[in-house]
Amino acid sequence: MVTTRSFRDSAVLASMPIIQGVGRKWGFMGDSHTVGSGAPNSIYGFAAQSCILAGRLQNVDHALAGIGGQTTDQMLARFKTDIIDAGCDGVVILGGTNDSAFNGVGVPVATFIGNIVAMLQLARAYGIRAIVCTVPPTGAGAGDLAIRSKLIEAYNLWLKLAVHNEGARLADIHSALVDPATGQTLAAYNADGIHFTALGHLAIAEVVAPIMQAMNMAATLGVDAPPVAGGTCALVANPLMNGTVGTGNSPTGWFTQQAATGSVTRGVRARSGTLQKGQWFEAALDGTSVAASVIYGLSLGGTYAGGDKLGVTCRMEIEDTAGNWRATRGGAQQGSLSLNVNNGGANLNNTWRETGGLAVPPSMYVVTANASSGLALWWKLAVVAGQNIKARIGEVQVYNLTAMGLDGVIAG
Numbered sequence: 001m002v003t004t005r006s007f008r009d010s011a012v013l014a015s016m017p018i019i020q021g022v023g024r025k026w027g028f029m030g031d032s033h034t035v036g037s038g039a040p041n042s043i044y045g046f047a048a049q050s051c052i053l054a055g056r057l058q059n060v061d062h063a064l065a066g067i068g069g070q071t072t073d074q075m076l077a078r079f080k081t082d083i084i085d086a087g088c089d090g091v092v093i094l095g096g097t098n099d100s101a102f103n104g105v106g107v108p109v110a111t112f113i114g115n116i117v118a119m120l121q122l123a124r125a126y127g128i129r130a131i132v133c134t135v136p137p138t139g140a141g142a143g144d145l146a147i148r149s150k151l152i153e154a155y156n157l158w159l160k161l162a163v164h165n166e167g168a169r170l171a172d173i174h175s176a177l178v179d180p181a182t183g184q185t186l187a188a189y190n191a192d193g194i195h196f197t198a199l200g201h202l203a204i205a206e207v208v209a210p211i212m213q214a215m216n217m218a219a220t221l222g223v224d225a226p227p228v229a230g231g232t233c234a235l236v237a238n239p240l241m242n243g244t245v246g247t248g249n250s251p252t253g254w255f256t257q258q259a260a261t262g263s264v265t266r267g268v269r270a271r272s273g274t275l276q277k278g279q280w281f282e283a284a285l286d287g288t289s290v291a292a293s294v295i296y297g298l299s300l301g302g303t304y305a306g307g308d309k310l311g312v313t314c315r316m317e318i319e320d321t322a323g324n325w326r327a328t329r330g331g332a333q334q335g336s337l338s339l340n341v342n343n344g345g346a347n348l349n350n351t352w353r354e355t356g357g358l359a360v361p362p363s364m365y366v367v368t369a370n371a372s373s374g375l376a377l378w379w380k381l382a383v384v385a386g387q388n389i390k391a392r393i394g395e396v397q398v399y400n401l402t403a404m405g406l407d408g409v410i411a412g
Contacts, residue, residue, distance in 0.1 A: 027088035034066025038195030046204035053209030072115035096135030120166040134174040139185030141193025235302040240278025262292025282392040293382035308402040319390040
């Protein structure tokens with residue numbers, strides 16, 4: 001007997017307004033995941049459930065363009081026929097699983113990138129809004145796990161850092177499906193090592209559907225960020241902000257780099273809003289009477305040397321005067337992110353970019369000779385007198401792109 005959790009049980013569904021899906025045709029370009037393999041039937045596949053969630057039980061027209069076993073170059077070859085000529089004005093692209101083990105060695109990262117970019121350029125040329133999914137994990141039962149895992153990590157790092165440059169939104173389904181302890185698919189979502197159970201397809205839909213919904217409402221394009229564990233190439237050991245929830249606490253690994261001026265409080269907050277994994281590190285600055293500022297630091301681990309290119313990703317939000325969490329373009333309410341050593345370094349993001357409620361600035365930094373050790377990420381916050389804000393940061397990671405062999409294929 002197959003146990004499933006229907007879309008009607010979804011917490012995502014309960015939180016959505018009732019208007020979205022009518023009048024937009026979504027295409028789903030992909031492989032066997034897109035046709036619902038692993039689920040008991042197609043209605044439990046992520047494509048159907050994404051449409052149901054995004055349309056709040058309304059009939060969302062969609063074109064199912066998944067073919068089992070295909071790589072991204074085969075998807076590219078039929079993109080015009082199956083998506084553009086089918087009259088789609090939105091597309092969800094999910095590929096890479098078959099690329100990761102093609103001919104036993106996998107498709108090179110640069111080839112995978114070229115295929116995704118070409119599909120997105122086609123979509124943009126025809127006015128089609130695009131969502132690109134991260135490549136999902138594999139699990140117990142899959143062959144070539146070591147090869148797959150290495151390439152999937154590389155594919156996803158590029159997607160998370162650069163897909164927004166092609167005008168697309170990222171759906172980080174990998175983070176929703178993976179067991180952080182093993183790097184493989186969570187047992188409840190794993191059908192056969194490659195494909196997903198009905199619960200796994202629902203988990204994908206719960207990431208994809210809100211983005212479809214936002215696009216249906218003409219939201220500004222943005223990008224999601226990766227909660228990846230630390231290591232040789234991932235330099236932040238605690239990207240998910242583990243630590244005791246409560247006022248006055250900081251996540252493990254964070255410290256006060258520059259003492260607060262004015263009224264500043266901090267705390268670890270439970271996951272909410274746009275955060276997919278882990279917890280928030282939140283700071284409140286009250287400049288009602290006088291200006292307030294603070295700098296928090298996060299030391300990097302792993303290895304890096306002069307000349308290495310590092311890539312920084314995170315999720316940042318700020319509470320506006322109406323009590324909504326969103327990004328801000330700067331002005332009186334500002335935040336920035338820097339990599340610093342000995343009070344020197346590079347300012348990675350002068351002010352937060354507004355990206356439809358998210359601020360995830362993928363930023364690049366080339367390590368200088370004097371910064372080959374002791375680098376720390378600085379989170380700077382400041383308000384002028386008469387202003388007060390709450391800001392929060394989560395899903396923080398710094399990657400050594402050079403050590404991963406990606407410094408030549410990720411621009412910046």
